[in-house]
Amino acid sequence: xxxxxxxxxxxxxxxxxxxxxxxxxxxxxxxGLYRSGVLTAYWAAFGLGxxxxxxxxxxxxxxxPIYVVxxxxxxxxxxxxxxGGGIIGITREYRRTEMRQSIAxxx
Numbered sequence: 013x014x015x016x017x018x019x020x021x022x023x024x025x026x027x028x029x030x031x032x033x034x035x036x037x038x039x040x041x042x043x044g045l046y047r048s049g050v051l052t053a054y055w056a057a058f059g060l061g062x063x064x065x066x067x068x069x070x071x072x073x074x075x076x077p078i079y080v081v082x083x084x085x086x087x088x089x090x091x092x093x094x095x096g097g098g099i100i101g102i103t104r105e106y107r108r109t110e111m112r113q114s115i116a117x118x119x
Contacts, residue, residue, distance in 0.1 A: 013074065013075055013076070015076055015077045015079075015080055016071065016076055016080050017080065019079050022079045022080065022082075022083040023083075025083040025084070025086075025087045026087075028060070028064075028087045028090075028091060031057045031060075031091055031094070031095065032094070034053055034054060034057060034095070034098060035098070037050045037053065037054075037102070038101070038102065038105065041102045041105035041106050041109065042105055042109060043109065044106065044109035044110065044113060047106055050102060051099070051102065051103070051106075054095055054098050054099045054102055055099065057091060057095040058091070058092065058095035058096055058099060060091060061087070061088050061090075061091030061092030061094075061095055061096075062088070062092055063088075064084045064085070064087045064088030064091065064092075065084075065085065065088035065089070065092060066088075067084045067088075068081050068082075068084035068085030068088055071084055072085075
């Protein structure tokens with residue numbers, strides 16, 4: 013069976029860690045800005061993590077080289093819980109911001 017990608021391409025999967033930059037969007041959540049855009053970015057990254065995990069599983073069962081399985085699996089194992097927890101935190105922050113904005117005119 014032919015490998016899905018070569019070892020040089022597998023190296024580029026480490027750049028998926030740049031999704032950590034989504035943490036910078038928490039400031040938008042604190043201010044109540046761009047809710048749909050921020051949540052869409054988090055959900056898209058979470059979906060990519062899930063897809064990477066499924067891809068790693070498929071690669072394992074299709075007897076792909078270890079660098080294919082490892083690069084997909086490791087990326088998925090890092091991205092999925094980070095973005096899943098991020099979605100929870102960002103949603104909670106938007107709710108807090110909405111509550112503050114609704115209470116502010118009454119003060």
